[in-house]
Amino acid sequence: MNFLSKFNWIRHGLLTIGIMIVGTVIVAALTAPIISPYSPYDLDVTMMLQAPSADHWLGTDELGRDVLSRTIFASQISIQVALVAVSVGVIGGTIIGVLAAYFGGVTDLILMRLMELLFSFPAILLAIVLMASLGTSILNAMIAIGIIFIPGFARLARATTVEAMQQQYIEAARSVGMSHSRILIIEIMPNVITPLLVEAAVAFAYAVLLESALSFLGLGAQPPEPSWGNMLNTGRGFMAQAPWLSIMPGMALFFCVLGFNLLGDGLRDMLDPHLRD
Amino acid sequence: MKIEANKRSSTLEIENLSVAFGQGSKSAVVVDNISLKIGKGEIVGLIGESGSGKTVASLAVLGMLPRGAKVVQGSIKLTNDPLLERTDDYRRSIRGDRIALIPQDALRSLNPTGKVGYQVGEPLNLHRSASWAFARSKAIELLRSVNLSDPELRSEEYPHQFSGGMQQRAMIAMGLSTEPELLIADEPTTALDVTVQAQVLDLLRAVRDQHDTSILFITHDLGVVANLCDRVYVMYSGAIVEEGPVDQIFSNPSHPYTQGLLDATPRIHGAMTGLTPIPGQIPLPNKRPVGCRFSDRCLFALPQCASTPKPITVGDNHISYCLRVKELGGSS
Numbered sequence: 001m002n003f004l005s006k007f008n009w010i011r012h013g014l015l016t017i018g019i020m021i022v023g024t025v026i027v028a029a030l031t032a033p034i035i036s037p038y039s040p041y042d043l044d045v046t047m048m049l050q051a052p053s054a055d056h057w058l059g060t061d062e063l064g065r066d067v068l069s070r071t072i073f074a075s076q077i078s079i080q081v082a083l084v085a086v087s088v089g090v091i092g093g094t095i096i097g098v099l100a101a102y103f104g105g106v107t108d109l110i111l112m113r114l115m116e117l118l119f120s121f122p123a124i125l126l127a128i129v130l131m132a133s134l135g136t137s138i139l140n141a142m143i144a145i146g147i148i149f150i151p152g153f154a155r156l157a158r159a160t161t162v163e164a165m166q167q168q169y170i171e172a173a174r175s176v177g178m179s180h181s182r183i184l185i186i187e188i189m190p191n192v193i194t195p196l197l198v199e200a201a202v203a204f205a206y207a208v209l210l211e212s213a214l215s216f217l218g219l220g221a222q223p224p225e226p227s228w229g230n231m232l233n234t235g236r237g238f239m240a241q242a243p244w245l246s247i248m249p250g251m252a253l254f255f256c257v258l259g260f261n262l263l264g265d266g267l268r269d270m271l272d273p274h275l276r277d
Numbered sequence: 278m279k280i281e282a283n284k285r286s287s288t289l290e291i292e293n294l295s296v297a298f299g300q301g302s303k304s305a306v307v308v309d310n311i312s313l314k315i316g317k318g319e320i321v322g323l324i325g326e327s328g329s330g331k332t333v334a335s336l337a338v339l340g341m342l343p344r345g346a347k348v349v350q351g352s353i354k355l356t357n358d359p360l361l362e363r364t365d366d367y368r369r370s371i372r373g374d375r376i377a378l379i380p381q382d383a384l385r386s387l388n389p390t391g392k393v394g395y396q397v398g399e400p401l402n403l404h405r406s407a408s409w410a411f412a413r414s415k416a417i418e419l420l421r422s423v424n425l426s427d428p429e430l431r432s433e434e435y436p437h438q439f440s441g442g443m444q445q446r447a448m449i450a451m452g453l454s455t456e457p458e459l460l461i462a463d464e465p466t467t468a469l470d471v472t473v474q475a476q477v478l479d480l481l482r483a484v485r486d487q488h489d490t491s492i493l494f495i496t497h498d499l500g501v502v503a504n505l506c507d508r509v510y511v512m513y514s515g516a517i518v519e520e521g522p523v524d525q526i527f528s529n530p531s532h533p534y535t536q537g538l539l540d541a542t543p544r545i546h547g548a549m550t551g552l553t554p555i556p557g558q559i560p561l562p563n564k565r566p567v568g569c570r571f572s573d574r575c576l577f578a579l580p581q582c583a584s585t586p587k588p589i590t591v592g593d594n595h596i597s598y599c600l601r602v603k604e605l606g607g608s609s
Contacts, residue, residue: 167385167388168380168382168385168386169385169386169387169388169389171341171380171386172378172380172386172387173388174341174369174372175339175341175372175373175377175378175380176372176373176377176378176399176400176403176451177369177370177371177372177373177374177400177403177404178369178373178403179369182403186391186399187388190388190390190391191388191389191390194390
């Protein structure tokens with residue numbers, strides 16, 4: 001708590017805004033069943049494509065479902081997918097990158113060429129190919145997005161590890177008799193973790209976007225499961241009659257991605273040890 | 278008294294040590310057949326130009342030779358413990374415990390992401406299985422003992438918040454944490470200004486006086502050696518060319534290389550004749566002249582210098598490897 005009271009919220013303004021937006025999204029996802037006024041699945045054919053009103057603050061969709069409730073519930077999918085995908089990317093990428101840097105030579109060559117192979121595909125295309133071979137489900141979407149992230153994290157982890165290993169304090173650590181694993185964990189990891197954390201926050205934004213893109217294409221969350229992506233896809237057909245169908249999930253997506261990006265940038269400024277006071 | 282000093286048990290005993298880089302015909306012998314002894318509580322200077330092999334020799338003692346370098350002959354004993362016969366794991370376990378290194382550049386040797394207190398206490402946690410809390414409290418004590426003001430506060434700071442002298446003192450505190458038998462100081466004062474340098478030297482002397490620690494002080498700065506060391510080894514191109522007590526080395530330098538080094542050092546009370554540089558450069562390990570390796574730069578070289586130099590006793594414990602030392606009579 002000492003940390004919180006010392007933290008300069010004004011100086012890290014963007015970070016503060018990022019935390020607020022991300023916090024809102026996470027709270028919405030966690031409390032979705034409590035805060036949403038209706039069930040996201042309940043149909044009401046008498047209330048199809050209703051404009052926003054006191055009963056339905058953000059209107060209803062083509063099957064009479066409450067758009068606000070669906071948007072709130074969709075945040076669950078987004079956060080879930082992003083969390084799993086980024087974890088897969090960070091863990092897989094860090095292990096591959098650190099091992100490549102630490103052992104060097106042939107290991108490095110093979111691992112990094114493999115990563116470059118993955119990197120050379122456009123993300124969406126790779127996701128579609130992976131989904132096509134894994135089958136369309138939300139779990140497979142998480143894995144596919146995670147795999148897309150691995151090369152980026154691996155390269156970052158490798159670069160920072162290589163840089164850290166050339167530092168004289170690694171030599172100094174050897175001179176006080178530390179073992180390889182202790183050097184990796186105590187001396188190298190703290191130097192590697194900061195850029196990875198920042199990258200993870202940015203990747204989170206990208207994962208949310210990718211999940212929506214996959215769902216938009218019908219490869220991610222399957223109806224009636226609400227997702228910002230498939231809501232946008234549905235809304236596309238009713239742009240003229242019921243623009244609220246697209247606007248709400250679009251805005252949610254926009255702010256969520258913005259929030260994670262601000263969080264990433266803010267973290268980078270804050271975690272740089274040379275800027276600590 | 279000198280004999281008594283010699284009889285004391287030696288902390289470090291290096292005998293006929295050679296270290297080579299590479300293999301076969303391409304190998305370069307960087308440290309060539311050196312022998313060196315450090316008694317308990319003794320401060321020994323190892324002087325030489327850049328590239329003379331002094332750092333490689335110290336790395337061989339630590340068991341941290343870079344990839345491609347290996348010991349080809351000789352023995353290294355730490356208080357009668359034959360280090361070269363031990364496993365890598367064993368040697369790692371005594372680094373930072375029984376032998377500590379004080380590196381040249383303290384800032385770059387401290388991890389920028391770690392608080393100083395934790396780094397100073399780290400060897401205790403590592404080698405003595407001390408808890409982090411104990412290591413930290415001990416670190417504060419150590420930081421106080423190296424005259425750092427406000428050690429409680431300072432131990433919570435990061436290395437970049439320290440000045441150069443404070444960083445170097447923190448490194449010394451870290452080196453002392455396990456009360457090692459041998460402290461290897463590799464040019465610890467090179468990066469510091471003169472007043473801070475004097476403080477660090479005082480500190481090292483105090484360490485020796487309080488803990489009876491043996492110190493191997495590696496440097497190219499003769500002023501520092503005169504100030505601090507008990508005995509001196511002069512190294513040139515991988516070999517020791519002269520050894521002796523510090524006062525004798527300075528009052529009666531008995532190798533043309535040592536004389537050259539002294540002539541190339543500015544002095545306040547010297548005649549204003551300018552400095553005399555040693556002509557030429559230190560030879561590459563595979564291009565050394567036959568016999569005395571200083572002969573191609575030596576003003577006194579004779580054809581006989583092409584034979585392998587032998588130790589010639591000049592005074593009490595004072596040995597020169599120059600064949601002409603008697604006739605040149607230490608005049609410089």
